[in-house]
Amino acid sequence: MRAAEVVPGEPAASRVVDREVGPVDGELLVEGLLAGVCGTDVEIVRDGFGRLPPGRGHIVPFHESLGRVIGSPTPDFAPGDLVAGVVRRPDPEPCPACAVDAWDFCRNGKYTERGIKELDGYGAQRWTVPPKFAVKLDPTLGDAGVLTEPTSVVAKAWAQVSAVAARSHLPVRSALITGAGPIGLLAALLGVQRGLEVHVVDRVTDGRKPDLVTTLGATYHPDLAGVAAEVDVAIECTGVPSLVWECARRASVTVVAGISGEHTPVPLDPGVFDGMVLGNKTVFGTVNAGLPDYLAAATALSEASRPWLNGLITRRVPLARFTDALEKEPDDVKVVVDLA
Structure with a gap:
């Protein structure tokens, strides 16, 4: 499978590589469909925002995700389910907020984030995620499911x-x-x-x-x-x-x-x-979101007009040219990377 990789603050180091991603005990195995692009991704690549995974020279970017389950360790998710992955993970200590799964209010800054801070993101043709950090989406959403994280x-x-x-x-x-x-x-x-x-x-x-x-x-x-x-x-x-x-x-x-x-x-x-x-x-x-917010977002999207939601996705960029998605064009609203 293929994945994007970037080095914060070094745009010329951006690349697409082959990576092996197989099942991980206790996690969903997901086929990556789309990754949404936002200003944070631009800041990571161009300005050096974010932090690499420990011991690594690159990070897989993108925190806005849409995928389809390939394998599941739990009956709560089944192969074929459309899912989005949660971005933030609680700190290991944990702080008072993270102790009650309110990681979006983390008080000590030791949280990690997919595609931003110390964890690979969702810019890959396959990724894994613990069921606790996955949100099942209305299957009729289709590509608009990539709007889950910003919602x-x-x-x-x-x-x-x-x-x-x-x-x-x-x-x-x-x-x-x-x-x-x-x-x-x-x-x-x-x-x-x-x-x-x-x-x-x-x-x-x-x-x-x-x-x-x-x-x-x-x-x-x-x-x-x-x-x-x-x-x-x-x-x-x-x-x-x-x-x-x-x-x-x-x-x-x-x-x-x-x-x-x-x-x-x-x-x-x-x-x-x-x-x-x-x-x-x-x-x-306000920044980031907790699991209740992701669930509320999934509900809001499921109740929204499909043509209106699809109208927000104004440009699709293939994975092979993912850096093109970081260049803003005049009529852009939401740009996505097509991982297939």
């Missing part, structure tokens, strides 16, 4: 929003999503599924993104001018500092789901903080 991230965000709203007696009726990339669009999907009035802001004025938002039943805006001054929830998916503060100004609950990578100070109106204090507002960050 789990926003499922976690919405779960946290619900918890904050409940304890602060906030009726959630409207949502602002900034950024119409995969995370933003999937956040909008879950907002629409909750029956909310959803507004999505992105700077592009035509093409796939406005159409995807409109088809979903949400409202698309090329800027914030057309969005109400107050909304119940904002999910900020761009990492642009000015948008983070604008969301905090407008929303009772703001989720920061994007990372800018920029460290230049940004002028801030102190009134934003006054509004947060006087309005009992909440701003929190």
Whole structure:
């Protein structure tokens, strides 16, 4: 079988190699179908983010997965089942969060992650995964099952929003999503599924993104001018500092789901903080997801329109040229690597 391999921070070292992957006791043996590509993968290859497996010079990339079970040690999974693999593994100590399988809240940073930190990812034609870290998908999802991991991230965000709203007696009726990339669009999907009035802001004025938002039943805006001054929830998916503060100004609950990578100070109106204090507002960050979020993501995808989900996958790159998937093209939403 074939697999991608990369060296963090050394793009020229990227390659496709032959690897033998056979059954592992207690784990599912999976035929890799697709691997989704996101900004983290680009940061690993180009900027040196991530960490190699101990004693290894390369790591198999990609943490967004879709595969089909070949062999299973448990009746919970059967050959032919469509599955996605969980990314993070709990730390070995474990910390208070990892001790209760809330590894996405790991407190000591000793977790590992498939395709990112010390563990090979899912960019291979075969991979194995413990049943505990596999999610069975609706077989009718087909290729859209590769959206499970990014959907789990926003499922976690919405779960946290619900918890904050409940304890602060906030009726959630409207949502602002900034950024119409995969995370933003999937956040909008879950907002629409909750029956909310959803507004999505992105700077592009035509093409796939406005159409995807409109088809979903949400409202698309090329800027914030057309969005109400107050909304119940904002999910900020761009990492642009000015948008983070604008969301905090407008929303009772703001989720920061994007990372800018920029460290230049940004002028801030102190009134934003006054509004947060006087309005009992909440701003929190989120990353990764736990198993309940993956299960919620699988349910959300199973209930979504198949044509709409398939419309998010805008480019397929063969495994032999997987580095092409790291180059962004103007109309990209979700790019996938075809492992077959």
